[in-house]
Amino acid sequence: MRAAAAPPAFEPDRGWRLNPQVALRAEAFGALAYHYGTRRLLFLNSRRLVDLVTSLHQFARAAEAIDALIPGDERAHYERALARLAASEVIDAV
């Protein structure tokens, strides 16, 4: 069932993790993410993005995960991707 309140906006200085209601299935292009609660399906179109999402919980802040895994010139793109994933409830604030 859909969450009653809107999900919190993505903030890189908070800790985030993959939502336990989401199944992530690796594919050649990256991964498919299926949210069992909302019935939404998402395509994650880069393996780097998949690594980022699955590693998020290991870092106190999402910004540190991005530092560790994403080249400097792509930071903004991946931050915006994480923002989209947060809006779709694929990732949760810890």
Next chain:
Amino acid sequence: MLAEDQDGADVEAQSEEDVDELLVEEVSIDGMCGVY
């Protein structure tokens, strides 16, 4: 065709956001043809 012209203009004007959009794409589980 009008729709194609509009799409062309969109792509040129928003190339940065396009890359972001392409990193994550969303569709409903009901959004694929070939199921009941």
Next chain:
Amino acid sequence: MRSETHARPLKERFARGLGAPICLTWELTYACNLACVHCLSSSGRRDPEELTPDEARRVVDELAAMQVFYVNIGGGEPMLRPDFFDLVGYAVDQRVGVKFSTNGTRLTAERARRLAAMDYVDVQVSLDGAIHTTNDALRGEGSYAAARSAMDNLAAAGFGPFKISVVVTRDNVMQLDAFSDIADGYGAQLRLTRFRPSGRGVDSWDALHPTAEQQRMLYHWLRDRPDVLTGDSFFHLSALGEPLDGLNLCGAGRVVCLIDPVGDVYACPFVIDRQFLAGNVREPGGFSTVWRASDLFVSLREPQSAGACASCGSYDACQGGCMAAKFFTGLPLDGPDPECVFGHGEAALAARSTLPQSAVGHSRVDRSGVPVPVPMPVRLRAPAHA
């Protein structure tokens, strides 16, 4: 939703090599207690070779191991399977979501309560007319009442949002707002799907498929109603302008497929024919080998030829439409869809020398092998023929 025309090449890449289906249709039985005129699976009689309850559970095990997210269960009438609830429970316990499609005749108040207590189960009740005369002309006398009763039962049980699934025909396309009102009344989701000339649908398709004008109206109605589901079944209409919601491509053998009641694997439920048979789950490699390696699916995942549509500027939007629509109207697969929005399909249809006829399939038949309506307490009228 913003245009995704520029993103289509990426989606086509996905369609070329997914490790497992995203979801799939699983017809549990060919048995059915109705005899709908347009039945896409020509259902009626149970097949003696149906998967046993144990075989069915093994299929679920495979789907879970492959991480198929969801199964769309249908038939025939799936609630006629004695192991229906066992199987649904078995699937959701392994995190394989279930949506099942039903005519509602077996969805009693007690079963509605049972379903309401289950996680990851969605229900879709079939309805092809917003009033009983329109509906029952296709589905049989009493079928409208049975469907509404099932919906009442779901609502009373606190099931939550269920789906009402409508096949859009020439006779019900002016009832879209009325369907929407019915769905709103229940807090349910309306789902409209394309009438394909599949199964028994071959015999009535010419008379009942929406006209070109009606299709244009439908496209604009859907564009105004992003809350209405379509199962991406109208991607051929995307040539009219901005694409409708969904992947806007044929998923058969690429992101979805069908497992039929005897374990046969077809590209999709609308092409139950030898030409689109990929294999059988009873084969040594099981379903996963059929999905990954069958000749049919491997060939469907190759880039398809535009053929006669190559010169049309809209091929990228519609990709030549639906294989099933072409196959069962006797049109070549590398040419226009019979309902091509620019009328190219109409010309091809007019040029046909013979009209296709439905195969008997699992339809109930009389002694000379002619399909007949179900003789039963709910009195059904004879199917209308074109």
